[in-house]
Amino acid sequence: MADTNSKQPKSSSRREFLKNSGIALGGLMVGGVLGGSLFGSKKAEVEKVVEKSVNYNQALMFFNQEQFQLTEAACERIFPQDEHGPGAKELGVAFYIDHQLASPWGINAKDYMTGPFYPGEPTQGMQTSLKRAEIFTLGLQGLADYSKKKYNKRFTDLTEAEQDETLKVFEAGKEYQLAGTSTTGFFSLLRSMTIEGVYADPMYGGNKDMQGWKMRNYPGNQMSFAKDIEKDEFMKIEPKSLHDHMGH
Template identity: 70%
Template sequence: MINIREATVVSEKDQPQSNSRRNFLKNSGIAIGGAVIGGAAISSVFLGRKTQQAQPAAPKPVEYNQALMFFNQEQYQITEAAAERIFPKDELGPGAKELGVAFYIDHQLASPWGINARDYMMGPFVKGEPTQGNQSQMRRADLFLLGLQGLKDYSQKKYNKDFQNLAENEQNDVLKVFEKGEEFTLNGATTKSFFSLLRSYTIEGVYSDPMYGGNKDMMGWKMRNYPGNQMSYTDLIEKDEFIKMEPMSLRDHMSH
């Protein structure tokens, strides 16, 4: 860059007027132009740094698992409230709500599992023994929606409130009624079969791999010191002491 102080201005005494003026414009133009360009470049550097420093913190990655695929908002809220009573937050760690269990249940019901795609569903349908599980012709998704409607209806009948708006002790009482399966009936199914499905889904959502919607940030595993999906234990398997490992999900392996 040409220093403007070093620019040579030819004296009009030594050169013809037209030539001296031309040289003056030429030299001063280069010098001033260089200074302007240099100043603009320097300004852009410092402004760039200032802008860069003023940049807000990078947004958190979008959690695409936290999107409903099956429930409407009311069904999601009832499920979230019910799951939280089955696996509540306490001094040991987060509950079902914080772990995203309702999203896990939503995704499962939206999947082929929800419509019993791999089950034989042609009948005959007979009442099974308690050890045989649910023998109904009703699909899991339909049973779950029926149960959620039952929670809403029973809560309105007894407390004149929706289930998700009840106090925790009231929610517990409603779920106990459904667990027993005697006081309130569903149209085509028992409350006990619904409660059994709800309980199983809740536990799965707490401890399943986070890729499936629940166990947010692997907090369910961390409460149990469960290592998750490690690639190998060969270097640790013969050690006598308990080894606490940072858990890994299936997503961690996909990113490598």
Template identity: 60%
Template sequence: MFFYPEEYQTTAAAAERIFPKDDLGPGAMELNAAIYIDHQLNSRWGVNEKDYKLGPYYKPEPTQGEQNKLYRKDLFRLGLKELNTYSNKNYKKKFTELEANEQDEVLAAFEKGKASSLSGASSSAFFQLLRTLTIEGVYADPLYGGNKEMLGWQMRKYPGSRMSYTKEIQNEEFLKLDPNSLQSHMKHS
């Protein structure tokens, strides 16, 4: 919906390094976190619809977080481009062609703000956005494109969205519930 194919592949690879597959369950790639990110950036949220964006823009104190004029979608697109530029400069390969440990080194450099500026925003601002969206994509309701088959919820033993827990709360013993998505509520209404 938002990404070009190469941008999607780069996002999926970066998200997988932030939330990798391990013994506990699937990683961001298998959970479709990149699809969730794609949908979010294509929405009104991607253009900061509800945010004040008219300035003035001052250099913020370290405790105030980033202040920039970029829309989230533009920051993300610039960040993906810089991931490949930084990877080519330091490893002579695109980000998706790097070994996992090299991808981790690139992402660590972005987290620390060591990559070049992204039209006034720092590389750490991009990394924070990428990390936040990855975690959301792993655990959000599948209705939004990520958390494929509610596997993210199953790893956390989260029962998902339910209309009511009244019967379960009144039960004397602890009940383990299978995850339930908003999509299942929509099918029944």
């Protein structure tokens, strides 16, 4: 007859092995026996990496790198850094535009986009069968082509004065024409999206650290103003993003 007591050390040994190796619920027991031996003096380093904040909004969804850099440079001339605060580049406006163009808004998902198409009156804005993402792509290529033709340089390599002059040509819409759309229409879209990116909620990719709001003393998305609504003096309130209210 087998001695059941002889199995106890083996079973106990197996449990100890599983415990010490951290194989519990399919995971590694960091901070346990193995965790301590693996990380040792580097434990603080690991914790630092885990705690490091990462802005996952700063990832391209539509642009390639060249288009992104071109957009970033053009937006900075529309909303440049000055003594009042950061410009479009630091605020992450190009990421905001990238995300919008990658969204249903970029393909005019909620707009009627079936013909017939007629030229619009000046007061009606641009009338086109092209989607916003297509207009922006053509406009960026136009900026690149015009810069090469006029200055024999990339738009991103132009001086600030040359970049401003190029954007003025596109705004006027007379000296240079785009195939399939107008420079004026593209510039109008670029300008409006730049301003949106400066002041939109940071959840959408721009207005980094709510700096656009802070420059305007705008409170952002507060839950309530009930305790301050009847005060006579100007209230400077620390702004809040929609993200700050998640889970409330």
